[in-house]
Amino acid sequence: MKARVEIRFRPGVLDPEAVAIGKALRHLGFSDVRGVERRKVLELELEAGDARTARERVERMCEALLANPVIETYRIDILD
């Protein structure tokens, strides 16, 4: 079973890498860039009997390792 986790910063948390990407793009002449947000996506291949179990497992993985709940939120999609 495949699960997709999308992790993003909470609103208001500064992402210096996204700011740097925006600056670099404008420096390269892409002055039409108004803003950049960055996300992390992980696709996990799991042994799980059903989608509900898979989602619960991935939620526990997010809390334990994948996301930092202080500054990040995450969304889980079970793909098949």
Added chain:
Amino acid sequence: MKARVEIRFRPGVLDPEAVAIGKALRHLGFSDVRGVERRKVLELELEAGDARTARERVERMCEALLANPVIETYRIDILD
């Protein structure tokens, strides 16, 4: 106008960070994890008159800075 770029490694390119995440998960007891793939997602806020122009601009950004075409592929979605 908003564009979303998803950048992933080409098949066969080793992603040490993804491997490390898989190992760490299994080490934490998530022995049901069979594989991990990592992607980068960027959401760009652009000044662009129409979706076609926006897509062309973002393609040029990918070639110039956002992706490394030797080891990465990218997909662009224009969101609105």
